[in-house]
Amino acid sequence: MAGRPRRTVRKVIVERDSESEESSDEEMENDAFQDEEVDEVLAPEGNGEEEEGDEEERECVTEEPTATPGQGVKKRQKHILISLKTAKVCKVCKGTDHQAGFVGSIYVDCPNRPCFLCKQPGHTTATCPHRIASEHGVTPAPRRQSLGMVDFVHERQLRSKMPKMTPPTVIPNRVDCAIIKLHSRRVTHLEFHPTKDNILISGDKKGQVGIWDFEKVYEKTVYSSIHTCIVGSIKFHPANSDMIYSCGADGTVSCSDLETGMPNVAIDMNPDGWNGPATWRMIYGMDVNPERNIVLAGDNAGVLHQVDIRTNNRIGKPLLIHKKGSKVVGIHCNPADPNLFISSGNDHMARIWDLRYLDMQSQLAELPHPRVVNSAYFSPISGNKILTTCQDNRLRVYDCIFSDLAEPSREIVHSHDFNRYLTCFRAEWDPKDTTENLAVIGRYISDDFDGIALHPIDFIDTSTGQLVAEVVDRNITTITPVNKLHPRLDVLASGSSRSLYIWRPEDEMDDDKRNSEVEYDKKKKATIFTVLDYAGSKKGKDKSFDGDEDDDEDDDIMCSSKRGKKRAYTSPSTKQKKL
Numbered sequence: 001m002a003g004r005p006r007r008t009v010r011k012v013i014v015e016r017d018s019e020s021e022e023s024s025d026e027e028m029e030n031d032a033f034q035d036e037e038v039d040e041v042l043a044p045e046g047n048g049e050e051e052e053g054d055e056e057e058r059e060c061v062t063e064e065p066t067a068t069p070g071q072g073v074k075k076r077q078k079h080i081l082i083s084l085k086t087a088k089v090c091k092v093c094k095g096t097d098h099q100a101g102f103v104g105s106i107y108v109d110c111p112n113r114p115c116f117l118c119k120q121p122g123h124t125t126a127t128c129p130h131r132i133a134s135e136h137g138v139t140p141a142p143r144r145q146s147l148g149m150v151d152f153v154h155e156r157q158l159r160s161k162m163p164k165m166t167p168p169t170v171i172p173n174r175v176d177c178a179i180i181k182l183h184s185r186r187v188t189h190l191e192f193h194p195t196k197d198n199i200l201i202s203g204d205k206k207g208q209v210g211i212w213d214f215e216k217v218y219e220k221t222v223y224s225s226i227h228t229c230i231v232g233s234i235k236f237h238p239a240n241s242d243m244i245y246s247c248g249a250d251g252t253v254s255c256s257d258l259e260t261g262m263p264n265v266a267i268d269m270n271p272d273g274w275n276g277p278a279t280w281r282m283i284y285g286m287d288v289n290p291e292r293n294i295v296l297a298g299d300n301a302g303v304l305h306q307v308d309i310r311t312n313n314r315i316g317k318p319l320l321i322h323k324k325g326s327k328v329v330g331i332h333c334n335p336a337d338p339n340l341f342i343s344s345g346n347d348h349m350a351r352i353w354d355l356r357y358l359d360m361q362s363q364l365a366e367l368p369h370p371r372v373v374n375s376a377y378f379s380p381i382s383g384n385k386i387l388t389t390c391q392d393n394r395l396r397v398y399d400c401i402f403s404d405l406a407e408p409s410r411e412i413v414h415s416h417d418f419n420r421y422l423t424c425f426r427a428e429w430d431p432k433d434t435t436e437n438l439a440v441i442g443r444y445i446s447d448d449f450d451g452i453a454l455h456p457i458d459f460i461d462t463s464t465g466q467l468v469a470e471v472v473d474r475n476i477t478t479i480t481p482v483n484k485l486h487p488r489l490d491v492l493a494s495g496s497s498r499s500l501y502i503w504r505p506e507d508e509m510d511d512d513k514r515n516s517e518v519e520y521d522k523k524k525k526a527t528i529f530t531v532l533d534y535a536g537s538k539k540g541k542d543k544s545f546d547g548d549e550d551d552d553e554d555d556d557i558m559c560s561s562k563r564g565k566k567r568a569y570t571s572p573s574t575k576q577k578k579l
């Protein structure tokens, strides 16, 4: 696949089911009517000192706190509609003489609170020094200068595994194709197929799992049979790439066949169904450990569960790995050492564990954070670094897992704290970057791009904090919290609201094509993604995942183009800074 010649016809092809995608503001308010996840992201602390969520939302989720399959939707919508209509107060401090949050699409600080971006007093987000600094506000930790003996030993051991050649940094900065509103609710998770380059798996807030062949664009399947609410994580079966493991806020971990969408449930935390929020269990964090043949999953009570992949049965005893009653939001197995995994939770902690000695309080290390840790990932090749995303608007980088992890090596100020209903932001490593420096993360606050407020996807060099590139497309006005870089290709997949986008480097387009696009752009001023009307989209596509990667995708696309009208794709405004 990798060696296949590039297409000669650029496929900025967009499919969507109905009307155009809404603006970010609209989208978020709509989303707010229906969300039930974010209460635990926004208000997990209980100390109240850093609340930015608005009262209406918080109130609503308190009353309707859990993901309740098939229950209470009408009641919830009604309730929130009322409160939103009466809301003319500041969403941050509840003051009545001002408004804060997104006004239009620009973020306005509450005058009674410190800077929303860096959390320091004395200025606003608009004037924040970290907003305009090219280095995104790096805070070096003092101990970075002093490497101990252990550091040197492991540097030596790991160096041999690291490729000597450093490939050039390639940024996928142009939307290549998109599928608008594939999901019925916002996207929560993305995962590339381990061997079939064109296949992207996605999960959403309603529990749907999507399979999309983005080379064929219209090859898509959406299963509602696997989960009934929020898909937390999706990982491929290590021995059978037609199977996925996934977990959800319905409290299940299951192994599902991608052909049929039929789940084989390995864990069901709610065998007796819904008996109120006190007993309902949800699972958000999950990873597969191929060497040990286990699936690790963490629930919303702070408990770790294990599944033996060979039998699909639970093994071991449930183990409390985070504060009792707090949510385990993420689990990641170390790519180099199968004994290690890291968990992150809304008890403000990330913890490293050794599977050979797993007991309460037996963690190898604790990484304390000031707020909820959305994610903690080992670096993709050596597994020697850790990158965390914390709700305090900081990315934290730990350069060596064998050193003292009480302090990060670096903190990078970045806007991903949010006070609306969104999938929480997670900084993800570039799996192809052998230097293990490049990471991608969506940005919450917007910036002005040629008169349009857009929320970029940021590429950050985690070794310096430098913003390598901010990628936008002026047709995407929604916030893009879910991003995944392809393990082999220069491709970025992003999930924004209910839609999926595939980005590729602009340089891959040949000059003729680019020129003709410029001409095309000049003719077409309109800047809205529109449907490539696709008369044939019904031809059995909903069950057509067979992984058959033949070479007729261009025919398919051309064929589609003839049937429909390709309209209104225009060039994105993309700023890119070279290192």
Ligand SMILES: [Zn+2]
Residues within 6 Å of the ligand: 090, 091, 092, 093, 094, 095, 098, 099, 100, 110, 111, 112
């Ligand atoms: Zn205020």
Ligand SMILES: [Zn+2]
Residues within 6 Å of the ligand: 115, 116, 117, 118, 119, 120, 123, 124, 125, 127, 128, 129, 130
């Ligand atoms: Zn600031």
